[in-house]
Amino acid sequence: APVENMRKSRLLLELRASAPVILLPVSSQSLDILVVDLGKLSVNNCFKEAGSVGTIIHSQMCENMETEQAVAPCLLDVMLINLDNMDLYAGRREPKHAQHRRKGSDMCCALELGCFCVSKQGPSLLREKCHLGLQVDRNLDTHLSHTVPDMSVRGTLSTLHGALDLSQYHIIRDLLFYNIGENIDDLPFYSSTNCDSATDHKQVGGRVWTVFSLQLDLLDVTLKLQISHGNLTTGESESSLACINFIKSRLLCENFSNRTRDIDLVSQEILITDTRFQG
Template identity: 30%
Template sequence: MAIVVIAAPSSHGDEIDVKLQARFNDFRVQLSSGSAWLASLSMADLHVGVEMRRGHTQVTTGLSQLSVVDLTPAIKHDKVLSMTSDEVFRAEVSLYNRTEPVEQDFVDLELSAQLGGARLLFMNRFIADLLAFMAPFSATQAALAEASQTAADAAQQAMHNAYAQAFRAKLSVTMKAPVILVPQSSRSDRVLVADLGNLNVSNRLEMGPWSQLSTPAVLDKMTLKLDNLKFYRGQLAADGSVHSECLILQPVTLAVQVTRNLSVSWYRDEPEIDILATLGDLTVVLSETDYAQIMRTLNENLSESGTAELKPLPPPSPAAEAAHGASRSGGTTSTAVAHLETTLASVYTKLRFSFDWTFVGVELFTSSAEEKVGTAGSHARLSAVEKRCPVLY
């Protein structure tokens, strides 16, 4: 680990006041139940850089390697989390100090991020082992839960304040969405695969009508696009690759456009939040073999229990429950009345949601071993599809 801090006070706005650089070369954590090793988490080459200037603060960060390995003996596939790209993520964040009056093209935050592809292996037995490992730390879990709730409340309040101030953000995020593999069991090569494709997030600020104070309305239009999402079955090799792929859900595209009205305090012709979701052609092709493997996976994978005994957490004390209930109920009536008065004073469209679904197709058919090798007849079209889908019984 290396940390370098440079402080250089300056009277010029473009020069660096404080510069910090930190790098973690290697980080590893291993979990054990006392009688056997459970899992290993490792990260490599995590770097963070911060530059503070008079007008803005810039943060750059990145991570090269991340992996989680199941250390349970006598299992067939142990790579719970692995990366399929050269880096985990790389991001650059710029926070700008707002000055009055605010310029039309000003943004409070600018985020540019590239996230690599991840490969996740879901095993119910592994999740049960982790829960069993965490069960004895009930006091720590309670403290973490309380801290998480406090952090969530603070984050919600910060988001509310930022939204009230018409917080402007410019986003450019490219992500190779994760590939989720669900083996039939911990000792099986048959696997169901959910490939979430490629994710792109971007936004732009659009100026609307001008107010009487010569201030334009500002609309933040964010576009989220998920390409090449698909679901299939196959056979998992020792190196983690999937062979003998057979598509169940044909590749589909999902696009979501979110428009935020940042001038909702005086411009009400547009909703405060307008969401438009568009789903491309959705085609499902399901054979008897596909259905059988899905049901076997649900039955065998989800029924596998962990190697460690899962101890239930102790119930909270009556005094703690009473205090928690009192904290939740306090001030409810006055808050509700104030909210009702505010709502009646000004009624406008707060949220609008539209969903466009172009095509849905489901093909269900029976198949046998003879049909899968290309038997002609009334199933000719289905046989052409099933030629690439070997029987995995």
């Protein structure tokens, strides 16, 4: 096929949405859910050449002082995503009718979905709703070049205060293990590149390339490990185990074309405080 016909589709996008919600189940067999309330969502995009000002690869080159790095010409779909008043909380999928719910369940539905609802379990994981800005660069010319990842995501979380107790920790842990970290070795893998084309063989030459790259900067992000959130109704006081302050950290995740992955949490400044005996 002609090279110009192999380029991925291009679509200018301007999106505004109020209160979109993403439900992340622990697994297909579990009723426990992590609810991601995106607050106010806005998405805009434009198209730029790789390495030009405003692309993720250009920012990384400037940070690493690699002004002479050669970047093969390819077109990127540069998408800017802004989330205002974002919130996270644990939930549980239950029948909508109260008489069918398990004993002791919260009778108030946070979300209604068909014949089921999602009830909120405990307080939010965030002490205050936060703002998250993301940039997503999508390589539209993967049939020509892999000098930049097929998809790159970069964002910053700053001045964020979160708290989770043991039950909320279990949901996060199980979500990472059974859902996001699920073993999919038995599923067929489809690369975004047509490896049968002569162009790909000449360009890739058998080398491994980055399919997905995530870089999330954590600036003054505080996570408190709670023994109990406390309860005003019963008079139970709040108690915690430790407080972790990611003063300046960076989370890096990369997936490669040979189906390997690399996950790193690099902390230049981190403060861990024992809060068991604090009043």
